[in-house]
Amino acid sequence: MGSDSRLGKFDGIRRGEDGQLVGAPPSTASIRDAIRRDIIALKLKPGTRVSENELAARFGTSRTPVREALLGLVDQGLIAVLPQRGTYITYISLKGVQRARFLRLALEVAIFRSAAEQGLSRALMGAAEDVIDEQVAAEADPERFTRADDAFHRLFADGIGMGDLWTVLEQEKAQFDRIRFLSLPNVTPIDTLIGQHRAMLEAVRTRDPVAAEEAVKIHLSEVLKVTFELAERHPDLIIDDLDAPQSP
Amino acid sequence: MGSDSRLGKFDGIRRGEDGQLVGAPPSTASIRDAIRRDIIALKLKPGTRVSENELAARFGTSRTPVREALLGLVDQGLIAVLPQRGTYITYISLKGVQRARFLRLALEVAIFRSAAEQGLSRALMGAAEDVIDEQVAAEADPERFTRADDAFHRLFADGIGMGDLWTVLEQEKAQFDRIRFLSLPNVTPIDTLIGQHRAMLEAVRTRDPVAAEEAVKIHLSEVLKVTFELAERHPDLIIDDLDAPQSP
């Protein structure tokens, strides 16, 4: 039920040379995705207050579609609405990140074990190798690498006929992604990640569920290791204990 | 990010003796929960068209809060909105159920393994036994048993400090719950379920992760076994292949 699975009539906001809107105005879904991207990319920093009116003006619509878009982001824990007070970008919650990580670990362990047990088609294995090649090529471009990273994981979900599951994860992964966005250019050596991907792929190839599980666990534990370093480095973005609604 | 975690100012719709609304009108969240309950309890049958206007009248509000409530249910895959054509209760999708089951299995395996590894407090173990007693007492009342069933599972998520995770699951569990609502009074002997719960609890008590995992798998496989029987018995409620938006 990812925000993204259904519809993408408009990928971005189409504007003319004068900066004014052109063509059909963006609808709820595209507004939500646009705001979501801004939050994950930390263009909208935690604690920032966003105004429905302001966003409506920015997207050239009325408050209604903006409100509906924000509602979806509330469910994803990316924003908090305080009635009559304001709408705020939530801080990155360590608790939330840990929860997302637990969920993702549980899910990916199940996916890779299943993939290793039932085996994957030759075509999918080839695709996985291609994606790893892409990751190597994208070593210097964090954003491009992130896409290839997601693609790699999604591939195995597809492989066992549970492709939609990954889109489910997307929602909870939102918290996560902000951390990842912070950490990618800084801390984790991309070589390490690619090596771990290779290990995961190899375990599936040799049909070894136990090795697959182990590889996934190692891979995902990498991210949490980084989390705490970042918490110290960015105390302004991360909140420690309580998880969601807080004003600045 | 369950619909339910935040707020429950109004449990139902408060009405006076004349049937008119009394007190504060229900807000978005309570409307969403009310509709959600009706869908899961199959009071709103798959394929039914629901009208925003009609719902607004029923809740004594304008279309706006109803729309916002429906939007959340779209994300949960319980309704599908066809622009300018109508809003429909989705059919129970076998694919969706299988997906939800995979997710739940993965998550609960992780939870119970974790619980068995790190052990649970004496208080929690006691609470778990109490809940099982409640299940025994509720044997004749499916709805009451369902609540006790959920409580049991949620308890262990709480036990490992991942209580919020269960509310995450709620969302995906929606599809699931419709099946469960169908199957409880009919097919699965409640004795069996309670026995499985006892086995899960025992595995945690003896700190045996492997046994815990096995017990969870057996327990949850029970539900899918029932699914296919129900698919044959209720072809009007269940759709086989494609998963979400379809008009009657």
Place this chain on the structure above:
DNA sequence: GGCCGCAAACTTGCATACTAGTTTTCTACA
């Protein structure tokens, strides 16, 4: 200078009005 208090300028929540599109129904004509 510092503080109290009121008013103006915000905020979101909700209701209403209007638009564009689809379905249905009813009428007119053969």
Place this chain on the structure above:
DNA sequence: TGTAGAAAACTAGTATGCAAGTTTGCGGCC
């Protein structure tokens, strides 16, 4: 009677206006 076509009655999407509450800032007073 049967069919074609237009009009009326729906649908959801969006814009706008109003209500209720919070914050902010200014003015007067001590």
